[in-house]
Amino acid sequence: xxxxxxxxxxxxxxxxxxxxxxxxxxxxxxxxxxxxxxxxxxxxxxxxxxxxxxxxxxxxxxxxxxxxxxxxxxxxxxxxxxxxxxxxxxxxxxxxxxxxxxxxxxxxxxxxxxxxxxxxxxxxxxxxxxxxxxxxxxxxxxxxxxxxxxxxxxxxxxxxxxxxxxxxxxxxxxxxxxxxxxxxxxxxxxxxxxxxxxxxxxxxxxxxxxxxxxxxxxxxxxxxxxxxxxxxxxxxxxxxxxxxxxxxxxxxxxxxxxxxxxxxxxxxxxxxxxxxxxxxxxxxxxxxxxxxxxxxxxxx
Numbered sequence: 001x002x003x004x005x006x007x008x009x010x011x012x013x014x015x016x017x018x019x020x021x022x023x024x025x026x027x028x029x030x031x032x033x034x035x036x037x038x039x040x041x042x043x044x045x046x047x048x049x050x051x052x053x054x055x056x057x058x059x060x061x062x063x064x065x066x067x068x069x070x071x072x073x074x075x076x077x078x079x080x081x082x083x084x085x086x087x088x089x090x091x092x093x094x095x096x097x098x099x100x101x102x103x104x105x106x107x108x109x110x111x112x113x114x115x116x117x118x119x120x121x122x123x124x125x126x127x128x129x130x131x132x133x134x135x136x137x138x139x140x141x142x143x144x145x146x147x148x149x150x151x152x153x154x155x156x157x158x159x160x161x162x163x164x165x166x167x168x169x170x171x172x173x174x175x176x177x178x179x180x181x182x183x184x185x186x187x188x189x190x191x192x193x194x195x196x197x198x199x200x201x202x203x204x205x206x207x208x209x210x211x212x213x214x215x216x217x218x219x220x221x222x223x224x225x226x227x228x229x230x231x232x233x234x235x236x237x238x239x240x241x242x243x244x245x246x247x248x249x250x251x252x253x254x255x256x257x258x259x260x261x262x263x264x265x266x267x268x269x270x271x272x273x274x275x276x277x278x279x280x281x282x283x284x285x286x287x288x289x290x291x292x293x294x295x296x297x298x299x300x
Contacts, residue, residue: 179209187221195225216242216249224258232262253279253288260295273299 186201202218202225209215223238239255239262246252256279263272276299279292 176209176212179205179212179214182208183214183218186218190221190225193228195228198222198225216246216251219246220249220251220255223255227258227262230265232265235262253283253286256283257288257292260292269299 182201182205186198186205189201190198199222202222205218206215206222219238219242223235223242226232226235226238236259239259242249242255243252249255256275260272260275260279263269263275273296276292276296279286280289280296283289
């Protein structure tokens with residue numbers, strides 16, 4: 001572009017020189033003066049044109065530099081924006097992943113809370129039943145013992161009976177004051193949370209009075225004590241002892257339900273569900289069956 005301007009300038013100079021030569025062909029004083037003025041004007045005009053073209057070239061170079069700098073800055077800004085967008089997308093991806101993780105944890109926590117709430121309700125129900133048992137057993141043990149009226153005459157001497165073969169000891173009555181007193185003392189230890197004392201006390205009670213009517217209850221509280229201590233494997237064995245030794249006990253459904261709870265504590269859900277289904281099918285219309293149905297709704 002600059003070369004084009006100089007080419008135009010040279011053409012102009014050529015034209016002016018041609019005119020000057022024409023004028024010099026027939027010199028006279030007036031023409032010579034005019035020629036001198038023309039030459040002076042041409043010199044001034046040439047200087048102005050050179051300065052103008054020089055300024056234009058400098059302005060163009062400066063403009064090109066400014067434009068180049070603007071383009072470079074724009075490219076840099078675009079690169080920065082692209083990098084920021086990439087970082088923003090990566091941050092969004094990380095946030096989405098964390099949200100998914102938190103949602104999963106919240107669902108797991110909610111499930112655990114439901115199971116814990118159900119277990120707590122079951123334990124409260126069990127404690128309520130135990131309180132009712134205390135009232136029932138206290139009523140039985142507090143019945144006055146009938147005593148024979150005092151004899152007004154000396155009691156006759158009874159001759160010893162002949163020795164007979166030993167027969168199995170019949171079940172001892174709950175009216176046995178020593179057995180009833182010992183049972184109540186040990187049971188209060190269980191109610192007060194002294195589970196170690198309850199275990200040793202009920203085991204001693206079963207050794208001394210193995211055939212009393214409350215033997216199944218004593219065995220049940222032994223198993224419950226181990227459960228409360230968190231010894232779930234031992235508790236399972238004690239529940240099985242109750243089921244085997246006292247198959248007609250009214251505590252059998254509760255024992256199966258407690259076994260299901262113990263299996264859940266041991267993360268053996270399949271066995272827990274199997275026991276709950278067994279309760280529903282074999283002990284319908286019982287409190288244990290109702291609780292088992294509610295628990296199955298949560299687990300299945």
